[in-house]
Ligand SMILES: Cc1cc2nc3c(=O)[nH]c(=O)nc-3n(C[C@H](O)[C@H](O)[C@H](O)COP(=O)(O)OP(=O)(O)OC[C@H]3O[C@@H](n4cnc5c(N)ncnc54)[C@H](O)[C@@H]3O)c2cc1C
């Protein structure tokens with residue numbers, strides 16, 4: 001048995017743990033990183049990377065199928081196993097960046113095994129006991145498996161097994177119309193599968209109602225069946241013929257994907273022994289992401305908030321301040337963007353129109369711009385969608401974009417919201433023509449144009465100057 005003393009022990013080598021380990025060791029701390037399964041965690045192995053790689057394969061198929069700009073469409077020859085090879089290739093290309101070798105090269109001590117607290121300052125991994133000045137729980141999340149009668153008896157998929165498929169499902173049933181469900185629904189439909197999404201409430205229910213509809217309409221137009229308000233009553237069948245019985249009828253498919261959310265992975269940590277309080281499956285954290293044990297912090301999906309790789313990375317930057325430098329830190333949430341990578345993409349930062357209206361009432365102005373009015377979108381035949389900017393006292397409090405490259409278009413708004421910039425900062429930019437990015441400037445312009453063009457004082461002033469100034 002080895003007794004290891006260190007400054008910082010990070011449990012989980014996923015998006016959050018790796019960011020923190022790389023930052024902390026390069027700033028001079030002694031760092032131990034504990035990983036029980038695959039380096040890179042969910043994002044690399046079962047999440048962002050495989051899902052975006054499969055969506056890209058599906059995008060190629062759809063581009064061929066749809067044609068456009070004067071080019072006739074044709075049914076693409078889809079080799080599902082080859083598309084999954086592309087997924088594997090994408091993972092393999094990124095893998096070295098997250099590998100044990102790279103992190104050991106940086107000076108991190110990487111220990112492979114599952115970590116379990118045996119006391120307030122002791123973590124056991126196999127035969128090793130780690131005594132650290134500070135610990136960070138970065139153990140991610142696991143798929144929620146809802147207590148649906150019969151589910152345990154059918155061979156269902158989750159994001160952890162979906163990317164192992166080598167043969168395209170003939171008919172994929174998806175329970176859950178969140179980002180996982182819809183991204184994978186569109187990917188599979190474009191690769192030639194029949195797809196039915198069964199959603200208990202509203203698909204993409206947290207998103208801006210108007211722009212959510214833009215995405216759902218497109219998916220439906222491409223043949224994805226989306227049944228909303230369908231409470232699942234039971235599941236039955238065998239591989240190849242699985243039936244999901246809902247309040248809205250029964251749906252039978254060949255495969256079933258369960259995508260109804262993910263819960264923090266805390267079970268294995270024996271948190272009681274460490275004096276870390278957990279309530280309803282969530283850690284009790286202060287605003288600086290510290291648990292009820294002052295030596296233990298949590299970041300990423302394990303922290304129990306929104307679940308995004310960039311959020312985990314941001315939170316790594318938050319906890320590094322108190323842990324390494326003894327400085328106070330507070331985690332913000334208002335400036336974290338999110339994107340659902342369907343086509344069109346749906347991107348959001350801050351408040352949706354509904355949330356902003358509830359919070360700010362008449363003080364809210366919604367400035368908008370349509371892709372149909374953007375010259376680049378017109379030239380490339382991708383005119384579906386719009387941007388809405390929720391503005392209070394001249395500052396954006398929320399931005400929602402549905403349309404081509406919506407995620408990329410969020411960049412200036414992420415800058416504005418993070419730094420408290422006013423609409424004038426976006427309106428004052430000069431952007432290359434023709435770019436999709438001009439929708440952002442157009443939306444900012446739309447905020448100012450009533451103030452400028454519908455203002456009688458401005459008109460009077462202009463008339464006066466024209467009459468009096470020689
Ligand atoms: C299908 C899918 C698509 C997604 N797409 C996106 C996207 O496009 N953009 C985005 O921002 N986010 C996306 N996400 C979310 C993103 O993957 C997560 O938010 C992110 O991975 C969280 O990082 P993390 O470090 O908290 O956890 P993880 O990356 O999951 O890492 C946790 C690690 O901890 C390890 N671990 C757990 N318990 C222990 C223990 N006791 N001891 C040792 N090790 C342990 C695990 O093995 C794992 O490697 C997606 C998720 C899914 C499922």
Ligand SMILES: NC(=O)c1ccc[n+]([C@@H]2O[C@H](COP(=O)([O-])OP(=O)(O)OC[C@H]3O[C@@H](n4cnc5c(N)ncnc54)[C@H](O)[C@@H]3O)[C@@H](O)[C@H]2O)c1
Nearest residue numbers: 176177178179180181199200201259260261262307339340
């Ligand atoms: N592009 C991205 O950033 C991205 C992509 C995928 C996943 N993620 C993250 O991963 C996490 C998990 O994603 P997700 O889509 O599984 O979860 P989610 O919680 O976002 O969506 C789950 C959906 O399933 C529905 N649902 C729940 N129980 C149900 C039931 N019994 N029957 C029918 N419908 C039911 C919910 O109403 C909800 O619409 C999310 O936090 C998400 O942010 C992010």
